[in-house]
Amino acid sequence: MNELTQRLRTFLKVAEHQSFNVAARELDIASSTATRHVNHLERQLGEPLLVRTTRHVRLSPAGERALIRFRAILAEVDQLEDELETLSERVAGPLRISVPWRYSRLYLAPLVSEFMQCYPEVALDIVSSDQRVDLVEDHFDVALRIGHLEDSSLIARQISDQRFVLAAAPSYLAAQPPIHQPQDLEHHRLLTFSYTTANHHWRLVQGDREHRISVRARALRTNNADILTQAALGGAGVVVQPLWAIREELASGRLLPVLEDFQVTSSDFDTGIHVVFARENQHNPRVRAWVDFLLARRERLSC
Template sequence: MDRIDTMRAFVTVVNEGTFTRAAERLDTSPQLVSKYVAQLETHLGVRLLNRTTRRLHLTEAGTRYHQRAQQILADIDDMEDQLGDLQTQARGTLRISAPVSFAIRHMAPLLSQFQQAHPAVGIDLQLNDRKVDIVEEGFDIALRIGHLKSSSLIARRIAPIRLVLCASPEYLARHGTPRHPDDLRDHRYLRYSYMDPEASPALYRGFQGGQRSGRDELVSNNGDVLVAAAEAGAGIALQPTFISGAAIRAGQLQVLLPDYEPEPMSLYAVYAHRQLLASKVRYFIDFMDGFFGDPPYWDDF
């Protein structure tokens, strides 16, 4: 029994969710993957997975083993990446988690150019606006937008993220242009459901000051929907310029109350702290640094 092969099979099954997908990832058969996991459980003398017809469930021992085994395999990959040609050439699959709207609008050119420079690196990009656990879920890097809080993870600031209040010229022609946050009480708020009120307290209080009680708001957890609604004249949106910038530049949206603009956030590349960082991760983070410009190109309006 090769302990590294069995360990890698188990970790891949957990990360992929099924033996079939794990076999595809490892370029082998589901039967061999199942055999490896069974050999590992026999060797350890504990059950790591409970299998049902619909899904796999980690046991308590399996959860602990997965965490340690994933780190051990990463350390082995890191060690090999430091030897010979692997020190200077990134290779392997890079698993990235990124926010939905940002990735759709801005990640494709970055990934394309990175793979042209590093053709031995494959990309597995997963889009999700929730805060993923990069260690538990097997990601190499997570891109996050916000104000960085203390964490056991390492973060590199990639670009500033500017929030602007905006509405269409047609909407403003019908309902008037607010000159002060207090004026917002008379307007429809296209509200992003994940927005922290503390990110823009003056604007938030302005919208809350009205008598509407949110009954005619449009609320969504996707900024693209809200920007499109603002372009259509549905109301006023507070959105990052990486979504709204193109419409502002084209004259489809107009920036409001610039003197009350919230403090900028940042785009960060977040990764687990490791003594030896895999070449594929190190090269990608360095490649991202400065790629979008400072100020970023989406603020050119």
């Protein structure tokens, strides 16, 4: 409430009760504050609004006219506040979202129509790309991030952890030397994702022992997860992929897990799937609706 509306409300209460003390108690302010509010209005208007005696307070002719106008003004203010509050809570308007390409196809696409039915007034703009965007500079409201979260001013909500698996097609494993230890990978064709191999190594951990396998200048390096998966399915080599990305291929036997006793990653072990948004958007009703929608469907968005 701003100072002007406070002064108007104070005047109405004083007029209603014909008492500064009673008005002040009802408004939970000091009597001196109530007096100051009314005095300020009188100075602004250049007319006395109240006739004060030692025992009573009553409206002056100017005060009677002011009472009618002030009631109308405050009614308009209250109505406007209600309308703005409703508007701020209304889930409507554009929502621009960045999502990794393969994840959007496998997991997000089946949920889009459901979100649109829940929020028919939201206009979705979904951009699928494996390129990590800058939410502010690229004008995105929210993004799904897969991998290790760097420190930033963004707010992140975790959808799930992420686990990587080594896998290859049965035809490849049948035609190549067996893989019993991480060192055996040195003699195999390795298919790797370029965004997550800045150090050019796969890391395999068992207990307190870690093995690093060089993937520099190996069979295939690409920033397209679908190319990697199709190459692996075609028997081109061994691939490291997130479990969520190839769970159907593993379940069907078209890909077989390799070195299952080892934890493996092509980037970091501390990775996950998160929905992120700028701090300025934390009260945006469209962003809140999207984030809450995803978090409520965690089981459908992870393995």
